[in-house]
Amino acid sequence: MDTLVQDVRYAVRKLLRTPGFTIVAVLTLALAIGATTAIFSVVNGVLLKPLPFKEPDRLVRVMSLHEGKLGPLSPLDYIDLRDQSRSFAGVAAFDNGTVNLTGTSLQPVRLNRATVGANLFSLLGVQPQLGRAFTAGEDTQGATGVAILSDELWRGRFGSDRRVVGQTLTLDGKSYTVVGVAPPHFSFPQRAEIWTPLVFGKDDIDPENRGAHYIASLARLAPAATTESASRELASIADRLSKQFPRTNASFSAGAISLQERMVGNVRPALLAMMGAVVFVLLIACANVANLLLVRAASRETEIAVRTALGAGRGRLVRQLITESVLLSVTGAAAGAALASWAVELVVAFGPAGLPRLQDVTVDGTVLVFTALVALVTGVLFGLIPAIHGSRPDLGQMLKENARGSSGRRGSGRVRSSLVVAEMALAVVLLVGAGLMIRSFVGLLRVDPGFRSEHVVTFNISLPDNKYPYDRQKHAFVDDVVARLKRLPGTQDAAVVFGRPLSDVNFRTVFDVAGRPKQPPGHGTPTEVRVASPDFFRAMGIRIVRGRSFDEHDRGGGPQVAMVNQEFVRRYFPTEDPLGKRITLGWGQDTAEASATVKNVTMGGEIIGVIADVKQFGLAADLYPMTYLPFSQATIGGLSVVIRSTADPAFVESSARTVVRAVDADLPIFGLQKMTDVVSESLAQPRFYTLLLGAFAGIALLLAALGIYGVISYAVSQRTRELGIRIALGATRQRVVRLVVGQGLALTVLGVIVGAGAAFWLTRLIASLLFGVSASDPVTFSAVTVVLLGVAVLATWLPARRAARVDPVIAMRAE
Numbered sequence: 001m002d003t004l005v006q007d008v009r010y011a012v013r014k015l016l017r018t019p020g021f022t023i024v025a026v027l028t029l030a031l032a033i034g035a036t037t038a039i040f041s042v043v044n045g046v047l048l049k050p051l052p053f054k055e056p057d058r059l060v061r062v063m064s065l066h067e068g069k070l071g072p073l074s075p076l077d078y079i080d081l082r083d084q085s086r087s088f089a090g091v092a093a094f095d096n097g098t099v100n101l102t103g104t105s106l107q108p109v110r111l112n113r114a115t116v117g118a119n120l121f122s123l124l125g126v127q128p129q130l131g132r133a134f135t136a137g138e139d140t141q142g143a144t145g146v147a148i149l150s151d152e153l154w155r156g157r158f159g160s161d162r163r164v165v166g167q168t169l170t171l172d173g174k175s176y177t178v179v180g181v182a183p184p185h186f187s188f189p190q191r192a193e194i195w196t197p198l199v200f201g202k203d204d205i206d207p208e209n210r211g212a213h214y215i216a217s218l219a220r221l222a223p224a225a226t227t228e229s230a231s232r233e234l235a236s237i238a239d240r241l242s243k244q245f246p247r248t249n250a251s252f253s254a255g256a257i258s259l260q261e262r263m264v265g266n267v268r269p270a271l272l273a274m275m276g277a278v279v280f281v282l283l284i285a286c287a288n289v290a291n292l293l294l295v296r297a298a299s300r301e302t303e304i305a306v307r308t309a310l311g312a313g314r315g316r317l318v319r320q321l322i323t324e325s326v327l328l329s330v331t332g333a334a335a336g337a338a339l340a341s342w343a344v345e346l347v348v349a350f351g352p353a354g355l356p357r358l359q360d361v362t363v364d365g366t367v368l369v370f371t372a373l374v375a376l377v378t379g380v381l382f383g384l385i386p387a388i389h390g391s392r393p394d395l396g397q398m399l400k401e402n403a404r405g406s407s408g409r410r411g412s413g414r415v416r417s418s419l420v421v422a423e424m425a426l427a428v429v430l431l432v433g434a435g436l437m438i439r440s441f442v443g444l445l446r447v448d449p450g451f452r453s454e455h456v457v458t459f460n461i462s463l464p465d466n467k468y469p470y471d472r473q474k475h476a477f478v479d480d481v482v483a484r485l486k487r488l489p490g491t492q493d494a495a496v497v498f499g500r501p502l503s504d505v506n507f508r509t510v511f512d513v514a515g516r517p518k519q520p521p522g523h524g525t526p527t528e529v530r531v532a533s534p535d536f537f538r539a540m541g542i543r544i545v546r547g548r549s550f551d552e553h554d555r556g557g558g559p560q561v562a563m564v565n566q567e568f569v570r571r572y573f574p575t576e577d578p579l580g581k582r583i584t585l586g587w588g589q590d591t592a593e594a595s596a597t598v599k600n601v602t603m604g605g606e607i608i609g610v611i612a613d614v615k616q617f618g619l620a621a622d623l624y625p626m627t628y629l630p631f632s633q634a635t636i637g638g639l640s641v642v643i644r645s646t647a648d649p650a651f652v653e654s655s656a657r658t659v660v661r662a663v664d665a666d667l668p669i670f671g672l673q674k675m676t677d678v679v680s681e682s683l684a685q686p687r688f689y690t691l692l693l694g695a696f697a698g699i700a701l702l703l704a705a706l707g708i709y710g711v712i713s714y715a716v717s718q719r720t721r722e723l724g725i726r727i728a729l730g731a732t733r734q735r736v737v738r739l740v741v742g743q744g745l746a747l748t749v750l751g752v753i754v755g756a757g758a759a760f761w762l763t764r765l766i767a768s769l770l771f772g773v774s775a776s777d778p779v780t781f782s783a784v785t786v787v788l789l790g791v792a793v794l795a796t797w798l799p800a801r802r803a804a805r806v807d808p809v810i811a812m813r814a815e
Contacts (some may be wrong), residue, residue, distance in 0.1 A: 011324040022328070023297055025289050029332025031699065032278075032285030033378070034339030037363070037371045039278045039692075041344045041805045043271050044370075045361030051260055052185070052360075054125020055220075059259040060227055062091065062217040062234065064252050066526060070262075072213045072506065074248070075204040077241065081217075082252055084237045085228035088219040092117030093198055095215055096190050097638065098462055101157075102666045103170030110462070110670035111153065113171070114192035115199075123220050124188065130154075131165040131180030139197035145176040148195040151184040171196065172341040185359065189216065203588070208602060211248035211510040211586020218259065231255040248510050248586045251526065263356045270689050273766045277433060277696045280426045282374070282702045284538075285424075286382035287419040291707055293325060293386035294416055295714050325383020326376065333375035337368065352684035385415060409469025413715070417747055420704075420711050423752020424792075425758060427697075427704040428566030428784055432759040435780040436770055437690040442688060443772035449679065450614035451501055455492075456644050456675035457652045458500060459666060461660065463637035471556060471635040478533065478631065481641070484659045490647030493539035496631060498531035500640040501540070501614050502682045505530075511604060512626070513572070514582035525572055527564075527625045528616065529585065529603075531634045533566075537611060539644045547579050547587060547609030555632040559666035560605025566613045568625035577609045585627065603634050618682055620771045642675070649674050687719060689769065701791060704751075712744045716803045723803050733804035744796030745789065752785050 015022045034533040052054050062081060063070040073081070075093075082091040099113040121133035128148060140144055147169060149158070158164045169176050176196060187193075203209060221230060238254035257265075341363045351358050461481075468474045478496050485494035499505035507529045533549040536542075545566060554561050562583060569578050604627075613623050631639075645652045653672050660669050716723070723736060763775040773780070 008323060008327065010320065011327045015325060015327065018296070021292060023329050025292055026332045026335065028285050028288055028703065029329055029378070030335035030339060031284045031332045032336070032703075033329075033371065033374055034343065035696065035699070036278045036282050036335030037333075037336055037340035037367060038343040038347070038376060039271075039274050039362050039369045040339060040370050042361050043275050044364075044366055046264055046355065046357045047268060047271060049357075049360055049366075051263075053188075053259075056260060057258070058221045059124070060219050060221060060230060060256040061259055061262045062088075062219050062256055063254065063262075064213055065235075065238075065255050066252050070255065070257060071508065073217055073254070074210050074213050075200050075215050075248070076207070076210045077213075077238075077254070078215050078217055078254075079200075079205070080241055081234060081237055085230070085233055087222055087225040087233050087256075089222045090119055090123045091219040092120040092216060093121050093215050093217050094120060094189055094370050096192070098460070098670060099171045099194065099196075100173075100462060100464060100666070100668055101171060101194075102168060102173075108666050108668040109157070110460075110668040111171075111193045112191055114189050115194050115197065116195055118197050120218065122197075123218060123734075126183065126186055128180035129183045129565055130162060131178070133180060134195075134197055139199055141199060141201075143197065143199070145171075145174055146179045146197065147176040148180040148182055149178060150182050150187060150193045150195075152187075153193045154181045165403050172462070173466030174464070206588060208588040209509075209586065210245055213508045214506065219256070220418045227256050227258055231257075246377045247512065251510075267355060267685070268683070269766065269768050273433070273769065274511075274689065274692050274696075276762075276765070277430055277693055280430050281699050281703070282378065284423050284426050284700050285376050287423045288703050288707045288710075289328065290382040290386055291416050291419050291710055293321075293383065294419075295710065296386075321386065322380060322383045325386070326379030329375045329379030329382075333371050337363065337371050340367075340371070352688045353681070354685050355688070393799060396414060416711050417713070420707050420747045421751040421754065423704045423707045424748055424788065426754035427700040428752055428755025428788065429759045429762055430693070430697040430700040431782055431784040431787065432756075433763055433766060434690075434693045435784055436763060436766065436773055436775065436777060437686075437693050439691045439772045439773045439777065439780060441683070441686050442685060446620045447615065447619045447771075449501065449619060450542060450612050452676075453675035453679050454539065455646060457643055457649055457656065457672070458640055458642045458678065459653075459656055459669045459672040460638070460640050461669055462639070463667075465637060467627075467666075468637060474635050474637060475556075475632055478639070480663050481659060482533065482535075484642055484662070485641070485656065486678065488643075488645065488647070488652070488655050488659075490645040490652070492640065492644045492646065493535045495533045495536035495539045496639045496641050497533070497536045497540075498631075498636045498639055499528075499616075500642060501616055502678050503640065509586040511583045511585045514584070527568060527585070527627045529587065529634075530626060530628050531631050531636050532628050533631045536642065537616065541643045541644070542614060543612040545610045545612055547607075549609055550628075550630040554630040556635075558633075560603075560633055561606045561608045561630060563609040563611055563628040564607055565611050565623075565626040565628075567623040568627065569610055571625050578610060581607050582608065583627070603629060605629070605633070619679075620686070640671075641669075686769070686771075701787075704788075705791045705795045708744050708747060708792055709799065711747070712796045712799040713738060713802075715743065716740060716799045736798075736804045737800040740800035741793060741796045748788055748792035752788055756781060756785070 053059060061070075062073070062078075064073050064077065065071075073093075078093050082088075082093075085091070094116040097113050097115065098110050101111050116134075118134040118136055118139040121128070127133070128152065131148070131349060133148070134146065137143060149164065154160060163177050165180065167178050169178060171194070179497055182195070219230075221227070234254040234256060238249070238252060241254065242249040294585075344361060344363055348361055349359055351361075368494055425520065442534045463474050463477060468477060482494050482496065485491060499507065508526055509529055510526050512525075532550065532553060534554070537544060537549050547563070549574070550561065550563070564578060572578075573581070582605065584602055588602045611628070614626070615621065616624065616626065641656070643652055643656065656672065657669060660667055726739075727733075759781070760776055767775040
């Protein structure tokens with residue numbers, strides 16, 4: 001221990017005597033270790049940290065499986081899977097939505113609501129901080145309405161009043177009694193602010209609606225079950241259902257996936273790619289510092305030789321030199337941890353909203369332990385080679401007064417050149433990855449979304465069934481609001497839609513075509529369903545390819561009509577004219593009023609028009625068959641309003657609030673934003689990943705340039721006599737410049753060759769993140785080669801100019 005303390009004290013003294021070297025090395029390491037720590041914080045918070053639930057590895061999502069993709073269940077399928085499976089200790093359904101909170105002393109507000117099975121909290125092992133969770137029977141028809149508040153809602157809306165338990169709230173016009181307050185930071189599913197029991201209505205369990213998939217499900221595995229065995233059982237049950245209900249279930253199976261995998265699986269490849277990229281930056285930084293240490297060893301070889309002559313063993317010298325490198329690394333890690341903490345705060349504050357578990361990202365104890373390990377490993381990594389080289393001097397030569405030092409030996413030169421080649425190779429991989437991401441992002445920006453977002457403002461409303469129980473009331477509200485919006489100065493069009501483009505609405509069902517034989521099992525015809533008012537397509541700038549749009553004559557009680565997109569036609573009518581064909585959806589509605597006889601209406605109708613494809617689920621998402629129904633025939637209370645206006649967006653937004661308040665003062669609007677912002681938000685994740693990888697590639701390029709500059713500069717200083725002789729013998733300055741630049745280019749070319757081979761293989765790991773560009777895109781590889789060669793020329797130009805100005809008389813006199 002005493003020897004270690006002595007080594008540390010000596011290392012501190014030596015580093016303080018060379019402040020320039022120490023500052024450069026520490027800053028280089030701080031930048032690299034800080035970036036590594038920040039990205040690991042994100043990876044740890046999103047991917048590695050267990051979910052904050054009881055035995056989270058036993059929680060799974062139960063989902064439908066169609067064409068190899070997981071999706072929601074229909075309520076009847078959920079009930080059958082729940083009742084027939086034996087792999088689960090408990091199963092709970094849940095759904096996400098929004099709800100109007102009214103009846104308090106404050107302004108009406110729209111909340112994110114989760115309707116959940118009464119056993120959801122017990123399945124998760126979550127206990128409310130106040131009151132109780134839901135109890136059995138509270139999710140059945142006729143049960144008293146109860147609610148649980150989120151901690152954030154309780155503190156923000158109710159001032160942390162503990163007497164809130166037992167109070168009555170009005171949600172969408174219905175009374176609910178608050179029975180509990182959730183613990184802090186609990187927001188499952190999807191940032192819920194209030195929870196109410198999920199009660200299936202008669203429409204939900206109508207056999208005609210078995211094909212409508214919109215319910216999510218959570219389960220806890222039974223003690224002897226695994227995710228794989230549960231999936232096999234669910235598939236077996238789904239197979240029985242497909243035979244029992246071939247019209248709606250023929251092409252659907254079912255399976256289970258771990259809850260954590262379902263939450264973070266989509267971002268795993270991107271985050272691991274970012275982690276790999278930042279490790280490459282760290283390796284480049286290590287190579288740079290190792291080169292600095294090799295150069296620094298030149299000034300210490302006499303010192304090392306004296307210590308060796310006085311009896312210091314090689315192991316003792318290596319330990320001393322590695323102690324210095326570890327001390328550099330630890331100092332850099334301390335500064336890097338502070339830098340990472342600041343970077344993580346920025347990521348949490350401004351990171352893409354779609355990044356799951358963003359609130360769990362923090363620089364915690366696990367991250368600090370990781371940083372300490374990184375500091376130790378990197379300190380040994382970049383210090384070992386210089387220590388080995390520096391600990392074996394030629395005593396006789398080094399003790400001479402004018403010795404040039406072993407740093408000029410071929411072994412050290414080869415090591416420095418090898419490190420530069422490695423830096424260049426790593427930089428190639430990062431630059432190629434960044435180039436591919438940039439080209440992919442530019443490709444996304446050029447994607448035609450199928451609509452025109454300029455001059456469009458959108459917001460959401462939800463008409464509660466308690467206040468608007470009948471279709472005619474919803475129609476009257478929408479007609480009044482749309483008419484008022486159209487009278488606003490600058491308004492060109494206004495309309496409503498259920499499921500506007502780039503929203504998270506997912507309503508999938510199956511359909512039949514009149515006159516066609518029933519589809520055989522396994523060949524169902526699914527479609528996404530949207531509902532729109534007549535002017536929606538014009539307001540959104542969606543092109544009608546054939547036929548006509550909805551108009552005022554397409555009302556309830558009249559002939560049912562529908563519109564479809566081009567992808568629908570390509571899949572289901574590739575050789576036929578779809579216009580005039582009649583489709584029947586696996587979804588129906590009860591249109592009865594209080595004094596009327598119950599009338600179940602099956603949705604669908606005659607196809608009257610074909611619209612251009614719209615990127616409904618994201619600019620990079622695949623197209624899906626879409627069916628549009630007129631709002632007056634398929635009435636839904638949750639709607640988006642779109643306004644196309646030449647007026648100032650701020651005026652439109654303010655006027656929209658005023659219009660809705662004038663029609664219904666208790667109805668809040670939410671999600672008010674420009675459609676251009678909606679498009680921008682849809683690009684938030686790819687933009688985030690592109691910026692990160694681009695930043696890492698920029699750092700790598702800078703470090704690689706500094707590395708080659710340092711090596712060539714040192715080589716020039718070591719070759720002063722040789723260059724002087726060359727000039728004395730008639731070599732022109734241009735030839736000397738070419739000689740020096742050529743040396744740098746040779747290292748660069750070798751690094752590019754090695755890096756291109758590695759990149760050709762490694763970039764396949766980010767293929768899933770790319771859009772419209774191949775992982776082996778020749779344009780990107782060529783551009784990176786040109787950039788690196790150009791940087792190498794610039795980095796070697798200054799040393800080359802200095803070499804060309806060598807005075808041969810002075811150079812040879814020095815020898």
